[in-house]
Amino acid sequence: MRVGQGGTGPGAHTRDGSAVELYEVTPAHGEDELIDAAIAPRSSILELGCGTGRITRPLLARGHQVVAVDESPEMVARVTETETVCSTIDELRLDRRFDVVLMMSFLVNVADDAERLRLLRTCAHHVRPGGSVVLQQEIARHAPAVLEDDRRKLVIADVEDLPGGAQAATLTHIVHGRSWSQRIVTKYLSEDELATQLAEAGLHRTGYLSPDRMWVRAQLS
Numbered sequence: 001m002r003v004g005q006g007g008t009g010p011g012a013h014t015r016d017g018s019a020v021e022l023y024e025v026t027p028a029h030g031e032d033e034l035i036d037a038a039i040a041p042r043s044s045i046l047e048l049g050c051g052t053g054r055i056t057r058p059l060l061a062r063g064h065q066v067v068a069v070d071e072s073p074e075m076v077a078r079v080t081e082t083e084t085v086c087s088t089i090d091e092l093r094l095d096r097r098f099d100v101v102l103m104m105s106f107l108v109n110v111a112d113d114a115e116r117l118r119l120l121r122t123c124a125h126h127v128r129p130g131g132s133v134v135l136q137q138e139i140a141r142h143a144p145a146v147l148e149d150d151r152r153k154l155v156i157a158d159v160e161d162l163p164g165g166a167q168a169a170t171l172t173h174i175v176h177g178r179s180w181s182q183r184i185v186t187k188y189l190s191e192d193e194l195a196t197q198l199a200e201a202g203l204h205r206t207g208y209l210s211p212d213r214m215w216v217r218a219q220l221s
C-alpha cells in the first residue's frame with residue numbers, strides 16, 4: 001500500500017487504494033471524447049494507470065491503439081482487449097515511443113515531489129518527438145461534500161491539510177448499495193510548480209485540453 005493511502009469495500013484494492021470492482025462499474029464521463037478531440041486519428045497511446053480499462057476501451061473504439069499500463073495485476077487482468085503491461089509507472093522503460101502518453105486520474109498530483117518527477121520522466125521517455133503527454137490534474141483543493149445523482153453517491157470527508165501543501169481526504173463511493181472508501185493524499189500544483197517539474201523531466205507545457213485547465217498537454221523540450 002502506498003504511504004497515507006488505503007481502500008476498503010468489496011473486492012481487491014490497488015496499492016493506492018483504488019477498488020477494482022468500483023472502477024469496473026464506473027462509466028466514462030466524456031474523458032475519451034475530450035482526449036480524442038485533442039489528438040490525431042489512429043494515434044498510438046501509452047496509457048499509464050489504466051485501471052480496469054474504463055477509458056482504454058472507449059479510446060480503442062475510437063480507432064486509437066492503446067498499450068495499457070498499471071501496477072495492479074487485478075486491474076490489468078480486466079483489460080483484455082489490448083496489449084497490457086503490469087508495471088509501476090516509475091520503473092516502466094519500454095523500447096518504444098508513442099504519439100500520446102496519457103496519465104490521467106490525478107496521478108500527477110501525488111504528494112511526493114520525487115515520485116512525481118519519476119512519473120513525468122516516464123512520460124517523457126515514452127513520447128515521440130512532436131507527440132503529446134496528456135495529464136489530468138487537480139484544479140481545486142478538496143472540501144467536504146456530498147455529490148449525488150440517481151445512480152451513485154460520492155461523499156468527500158475527513159479533509160486534512162498536510163505539511164508541504166498536500167491534502168488528505170476520504171472519498172466514499174456508494175453504487176447500487178455497495179460502498180467503497182479510499183483515503184487519498186494529493187498535492188495541488190500551481191502552474192509554476194508544474195512547469196518547473198515538467199522542465200526537470202525534459203517536458204514543457206504547450207496548452208490545455210479544457211478551459212478549466214484540468215487537462216494539460218506537454219511536449220518534449
Ligand SMILES: C[S@@+](CC[C@H](N)C(=O)[O-])C[C@H]1O[C@@H](n2cnc3c(N)ncnc32)[C@H](O)[C@@H]1O
Nearest residue numbers: 014018049050051054070071072075088089105
Ligand atoms: C484511480 S484508478 C483510475 C484508473 C483509470 N485511469 C480510470 O480513470 O478509470 C488509478 C489507477 O492507477 C494505478 N496506479 C497508481 N499509481 C501507479 C503507479 N505509480 N504505477 C502504476 N500504476 C499506478 C492504480 O493501480 C489504479 O489502477
